[in-house]
Amino acid sequence: MKSFQLTNARIYTMDPRQPLASSLVCRGGKVERLLAEDPLDSKNSLDLGGRIVLPGLIDAHLHLRLYAETLQYLDCETSTKEDCLEKVAKRAAVTPPGEWIRGHGWNHNHWSSGYGTAAELDQISPHNPVYLTGKSLHVSWANSTALKIAGISDQTPDPPRGTLLRDENGNPTGILFEEAVNLVENIIPSPSVEAAAESIQRAQKELWKIGLTGVHDFDRELCYHALQYLAEREQLKLRVLKSIPAKYLPTAIEMGLRTGLGNDWLWIGGVKDFADGALGPQTAAMLEPYQGSSTNRGMPLLTEEELLELGSAAAQGGFSLAIHAIGDQANRTVLNALEKIRGYERDQGIKPLPHRIEHLQLLDPVDVPRLAELNITASMQPIHATSDMEMADKFWGKRTAYSYASQLQFQQGARVVFGSDAPVENPNPFWGIHAAVTRRKADGFPGPDGWHPELRVPLGKALEAYTIGPAAAGGKSGQQGSLAPGYWADLIVLEKDPFSCSEDELRELRPSGTMIDGEWVWRDF
Numbered sequence: 001m002k003s004f005q006l007t008n009a010r011i012y013t014m015d016p017r018q019p020l021a022s023s024l025v026c027r028g029g030k031v032e033r034l035l036a037e038d039p040l041d042s043k044n045s046l047d048l049g050g051r052i053v054l055p056g057l058i059d060a061h062l063h064l065r066l067y068a069e070t071l072q073y074l075d076c077e078t079s080t081k082e083d084c085l086e087k088v089a090k091r092a093a094v095t096p097p098g099e100w101i102r103g104h105g106w107n108h109n110h111w112s113s114g115y116g117t118a119a120e121l122d123q124i125s126p127h128n129p130v131y132l133t134g135k136s137l138h139v140s141w142a143n144s145t146a147l148k149i150a151g152i153s154d155q156t157p158d159p160p161r162g163t164l165l166r167d168e169n170g171n172p173t174g175i176l177f178e179e180a181v182n183l184v185e186n187i188i189p190s191p192s193v194e195a196a197a198e199s200i201q202r203a204q205k206e207l208w209k210i211g212l213t214g215v216h217d218f219d220r221e222l223c224y225h226a227l228q229y230l231a232e233r234e235q236l237k238l239r240v241l242k243s244i245p246a247k248y249l250p251t252a253i254e255m256g257l258r259t260g261l262g263n264d265w266l267w268i269g270g271v272k273d274f275a276d277g278a279l280g281p282q283t284a285a286m287l288e289p290y291q292g293s294s295t296n297r298g299m300p301l302l303t304e305e306e307l308l309e310l311g312s313a314a315a316q317g318g319f320s321l322a323i324h325a326i327g328d329q330a331n332r333t334v335l336n337a338l339e340k341i342r343g344y345e346r347d348q349g350i351k352p353l354p355h356r357i358e359h360l361q362l363l364d365p366v367d368v369p370r371l372a373e374l375n376i377t378a379s380m381q382p383i384h385a386t387s388d389m390e391m392a393d394k395f396w397g398k399r400t401a402y403s404y405a406s407q408l409q410f411q412q413g414a415r416v417v418f419g420s421d422a423p424v425e426n427p428n429p430f431w432g433i434h435a436a437v438t439r440r441k442a443d444g445f446p447g448p449d450g451w452h453p454e455l456r457v458p459l460g461k462a463l464e465a466y467t468i469g470p471a472a473a474g475g476k477s478g479q480q481g482s483l484a485p486g487y488w489a490d491l492i493v494l495e496k497d498p499f500s501c502s503e504d505e506l507r508e509l510r511p512s513g514t515m516i517d518g519e520w521v522w523r524d525f
Helices: 066-069 081-093 118-124 144-149 179-185 193-209 221-233 246-254 302-318 328-346 370-374 384-401 406-414 429-440 461-463 468-473
Strands: 003-007 011-014 023-027 030-035 046-048 052-055 058-060 101-106 129-132 139-142 162-164 171-180 212-217 241-245 264-274 321-325 357-358 377-380 416-420 491-494 512-515 519-523
Touching: 011 129, 058 416, 058 468, 066 101, 066 193, 066 221, 081 101, 081 118, 118 139, 118 144, 118 171, 139 179, 144 171, 144 179, 171 179, 171 512, 193 212, 193 221, 193 377, 193 512, 193 519, 212 468, 212 512, 221 241, 221 264, 221 416, 241 246, 246 264, 246 302, 264 302, 302 321, 302 328, 321 328, 328 357, 328 370, 370 406, 377 406, 377 468, 384 429, 406 416, 416 429, 416 461, 416 468, 429 461
Parallel strands: 003 046, 011 052, 058 212, 101 129, 212 241, 241 264, 264 321, 321 357, 357 377, 377 416
Antiparallel strands: 003 023, 023 030, 052 491, 129 139, 139 171, 162 171, 491 512, 512 519
8 A cells, every 4th residue: 555645734633632743644545644743754745835734524414416406506596586587587598398497595585575476487487397495495486387297286285294385365376385395396307316426426526625525415315326326436535424314214224224334435324304494484493483473483393202203213223313403492392302212222222322403503591401411413504693694683583692502512512513504505614614703794794793702613613513523423433534543534735724814714715635535636736
């Protein structure tokens, strides 16, 4: 096995035993040793010219295939509904009749006229089915052609765990909430495994360029098949922890799968389910009504009893849970169930499984310490705070003192991992780091101190949440997340030092090199 050295660098190892180094020796795709000074022997070495080296960053929550596909979709994250409609009209003008028009990213809370309608899309796209997913991925907008293909009419009942928005006459308006989106999504032709793999292969190149060497994926079964396809052909060059949708738990157990099973490139994570919806469409489940309403408490999607049943079956099969929870009611329900599941694990002699809560956007104060007490990972996306702050203030009011509060979880001693929820947000980890550290938007809003400045995260902790945190949550401590002997040689090279640059510069950091398994997958120096 050939070895090589990276020399003349400032290496932040994320390893408390040796936090800093000047040189790194790699052999066989792993770190062999780190040196405090540059070696005299310069054979097979690359002089980094004083550049910064960090462990490769890990996005602990994204939807890989969907992100890959949305790179080809219309960008519907516009300031007005009219701008969004104009984009659809332009795409319709060059799309053959009958072909689907897809878009993503709209947010009606930013549009003065509110939700769109099927009729508005019909006027500009009469010959194509149109389907546009909202930014939260918990609401979508379809035209009449798409609704007709899906068999949706005024006689269509709301599905379990979903709602069709209707006009005063009971006719669907084209807006679908939560699992009602599946009425349309299930009839849109799916790409082949080969096509899905090709789109993921293209997307991983974009992820390398922003410093990601690993991801925790929460996409569905087609993504898993596509990842297997790539891995079998040695074309998967991201480390991927792959979740399992809850409906497949019995099949997964029957197949002998379990959390942690896999190889160095693709391994099984937890069982994913949804306890509620999202803030944007006001379907996140709340203890008290949303501001401006006396009755709307969102949309609970799982009861404590249902979660306990799921968690018990999962634990018997060796699976952890990864439960989506946004509102304070949903998070309490999940925590109550996880407390009982921990008891079940003890009673059954099952080693505590690495359960996690995804998003954790709002907690009641009494629930803040419970993740640390129960050893539950807080999987959070700091960029959600800067995207959602105005909506959160509008709909949650004073409750925002405990929203998007990763710093409170750090203070309690919980394991915190950061991600992007891409394509909900841009997967650039430096945007997430900037959001965590400053609690400010890219333009500086709401001011120098940020939104709820008491919840700002120290830079070192933010980096932990993109490195050693997700490595541990993914069962890869000792292999991933640090640069130490025996660990994978997954790293990035930066031109600026994040610990000495300004806070505003954090958002603009870009790797000039990304190495995975001891090989450069991206380099421009």
